[in-house]
Structure formats: structure tokens, C-alpha cells
Amino acid sequence: MTIPSKMDAIIKKELKKGIWLEKVDVPKPPYGWALIKIKRTSICGSDIHIFEWNEWAQRNVKQGMTIGHEFAGEIVQINCDDTMGFKVGDFVTAEGHVVCGKCKNCRIERQHLCPQTKGIGVNLNGIFAQYAIAPVYNLWKCDPSIPLEEYSVFDPFGNAVHSALSFPLAGEDVLVTGAGPIGILTAAVAKKAGAANVVLTNRSNYRLDLAKKVCPEIVTVNTKEKSLEEVMKGLGIEGGFGVGLEMSGSGESLNLMVKNMIMGGNIALLGVFDHGIPVDWNKIIMGALTLKGIYGREMFKSWQQMNALVKSGLKLGQVITHRLHYTDYLKGFELMASKQCGKVILEWD
Numbered sequence: 001m002t003i004p005s006k007m008d009a010i011i012k013k014e015l016k017k018g019i020w021l022e023k024v025d026v027p028k029p030p031y032g033w034a035l036i037k038i039k040r041t042s043i044c045g046s047d048i049h050i051f052e053w054n055e056w057a058q059r060n061v062k063q064g065m066t067i068g069h070e071f072a073g074e075i076v077q078i079n080c081d082d083t084m085g086f087k088v089g090d091f092v093t094a095e096g097h098v099v100c101g102k103c104k105n106c107r108i109e110r111q112h113l114c115p116q117t118k119g120i121g122v123n124l125n126g127i128f129a130q131y132a133i134a135p136v137y138n139l140w141k142c143d144p145s146i147p148l149e150e151y152s153v154f155d156p157f158g159n160a161v162h163s164a165l166s167f168p169l170a171g172e173d174v175l176v177t178g179a180g181p182i183g184i185l186t187a188a189v190a191k192k193a194g195a196a197n198v199v200l201t202n203r204s205n206y207r208l209d210l211a212k213k214v215c216p217e218i219v220t221v222n223t224k225e226k227s228l229e230e231v232m233k234g235l236g237i238e239g240g241f242g243v244g245l246e247m248s249g250s251g252e253s254l255n256l257m258v259k260n261m262i263m264g265g266n267i268a269l270l271g272v273f274d275h276g277i278p279v280d281w282n283k284i285i286m287g288a289l290t291l292k293g294i295y296g297r298e299m300f301k302s303w304q305q306m307n308a309l310v311k312s313g314l315k316l317g318q319v320i321t322h323r324l325h326y327t328d329y330l331k332g333f334e335l336m337a338s339k340q341c342g343k344v345i346l347e348w349d
């Protein structure tokens with residue numbers, strides 16, 4: 001296959017609100033990296049932050065960067081001797097966190113907690129482009145029985161799997177706050193992992209309805225319409241939830257969760273909060289709660305678990321609601337910002 005010198009890429013051309021489709025050079029993989037022809041990509045909430053140019057994006061993203069990190073594509077070039085079993089023509093996705101491999105955490109099998117982590121599409125050039133590069137170590141081979149577009153949402157699915165499987169779930173009553181695509185998938189994983197009741201809260205019905213399509217056994221609650229106390233009573237949940245999974249980044253949701261946990265319960269937190277949100281720490285202390293922050297996916301345990309969950313029937317594809325050609329990217333970004341969607345896929349072929 002001949003590789004062109006120029007390609008289309010979605011970049012942060014100017015340091016203000018917006019995102020631009022431009023012609024840029026096709027990247028050359030450094031030693032240990034592969035060049036991938038992109039087939040499917042998916043828009044993440046963090047891409048919307050980069051689009052809107054919030055404080056986090058301003059701190060992390062450099063001018064001219066290609067953004068995006070959720071993808072599936074085909075290897076067209078590998079620049080290393082030990083290719084770890086990968087070859088040109090393989091369909092792959094990749095872990096988007098590039099770790100140093102040398103620090104204390106990396107050396108004790110905790111690569112996902114490497115303090116030197118660089119994010120593809122955030123600190124490094126991303127994959128909203130016709131071609132992109134990734135370290136061979138980060139690649140994940142696509143199983144032909146799983147559609148490529150589903151692999152393009154493995155990155156956020158991995159956040160869901162990592163969060164949900166942080167604590168034992170069998171027989172537990174689980175509360176998931178926030179029904180964005182990751183919250184929906186987290187609830188579905190919790191149910192599949194043997195939770196007794198899984199209650200998913202949100203303040204919009206569109207995404208609660210979508211959650212029902214992904215996993216009909218989830219109990220959905222619009223907290224603007226019904227109280228959690230009422231729902232717990234109806235389900236016969238005694239004393240509170242045993243496991244809480246906070247996916248919304250809303251202080252109101254976290255406090256609602258803390259208030260409704262059983263004494264000694266476990267909470268995993270993935271949603272990122274604005275600075276200075278009030279938290280009732282005494283409820284956490286006197287409730288003997290355990291809190292765990294979640295960052296990324298476990299390498300590569302979460303990836304193995306994702307493959308297994310999809311192959312054993314988790315309906316990952318149901319979370320995908322829109323498919324657009326990449327030249328319609330602005331429509332995709334607007335859709336994601338409106339929250340009237342699940343995952344939005346951009347197609348590159």
C-alpha cells in the first residue's frame with residue numbers, strides 16, 4: 001500500500017472555541033511505533049472539552065495538535081524488530097495512554113498508574129485523521145467477530161469496565177450516577193457481573209432510555225422525577241447501596257450517592273469534578289465508606305475483560321446512536337455537546 005504524504009486531520013488550529021479539518025503531514029512512526037490507517041473513530045467527552053476550550057484543555061492541548069483517541073484501524077507500517085505478534089494488515093485499536101515503562105509503577109505491573117502518562121489526542125497527536133501512530137505496546141488486536149465500530153468505543157468502555165469491576169459486585173445493590181455512554185456501559189457491566197439491583201440515575205430521559213436498550217435489566221431513575229429513597233423502597237434495598245459508581249462529575253450526584261450508601265460501602269469515582277464542590281466528608285467517615293479514584297484502563301486486564309464481556313453478550317453496539325462521515329465532524333461534535341446521543345462514530349473510509 002502506498003502511503004500518501006498529506007492527509008485530512010481534525011486539529012486544534014486556533015487557541016479558541018472550535019475545531020478544524022485541515023491537510024497535515026502523514027506522521028512517521030518512531031522506532032517501536034506503528035502507522036495505522038484509521039477506519040472508525042468515536043467522539044469522547046474530552047474531545048468536546050478541547051472543542052469548547054475549557055481550562056483543562058487550555059492546560060493540556062498544544063496549538064496545531066490532531067485530537068481524538070477512540071479508534072479502530074488497520075496497521076500499514078510497523079517500525080520495530082519485535083512486533084509483539086502484530087503485522088501489517090491487522091485490524092487494531094489501542095490503549096490511548098502512553099506510559100514510560102521505566103518508573104516504579106510501570107515496573108510493578110501498574111502501568112495504568114504511570115505518573116509520566118501521555119494521552120494520545122491530548123498531549124500527543126491524536127487519531128481524528130486518515131492516518132495515526134501508536135506504540136506497538138499499546139495496540140490491541142481486533143477480534144473479527146466484533147464490529148470495528150465497537151472497537152472504536154473500547155477506550156470509554158474500558159473506563160466503564162475498570163470502574164465497575166473495582167469492587168466485588170455479586171449480589172450487591174449498585175448505584176451508578178450519570179448516564180452518559182460510560183455510565184450506561186458501567187451499569188451494564190455491573191449487571192452482567194452479577195449485581196442484584198443496578199440503579200442508574202440521570203436528569204435526562206434520552207440517555208436513560210438508551211441505557212434500557214443496552215441492558216433492559218437496569219433500573220433507570222430520572223432524579224428530577226423520582227427520589228432514590230422511593231426507588232430503594234420499591235426494590236426492597238435495605239440500608240443503602242453496597243457499591244456506588246460515580247460517572248457524572250456532578251457534586252450533587254456524589255452527595256446523593258454518599259447519602260444513600262450502606263455503612264461500609266465502596267465507591268469508585270470516574271467523573272471529574274469542578275474545583276471546590278462541597279462534599280459531606282463526615283458522612284463518608286461516619287459511614288465507613290471506601291473511595292477509589294479511577295484513571296484510564298488497566299493494561300491490559302480491562303482490555304481482556306472487554307473482549308470477554310462483548311463476546312459473551314454485552315450489547316456494546318447499542319450505545320452507538322449516530323454514524324457520520326468525518327467531513328461532517330462538526331455535526332458530530334454538536335451532537336455530543338447536546339447530549340441527545342450515545343456514542344457518535346466518525347467513518348474515515
Ligand code: ZN
Binds near residue numbers: 099100102104106116
Ligand atoms: Zn511509568
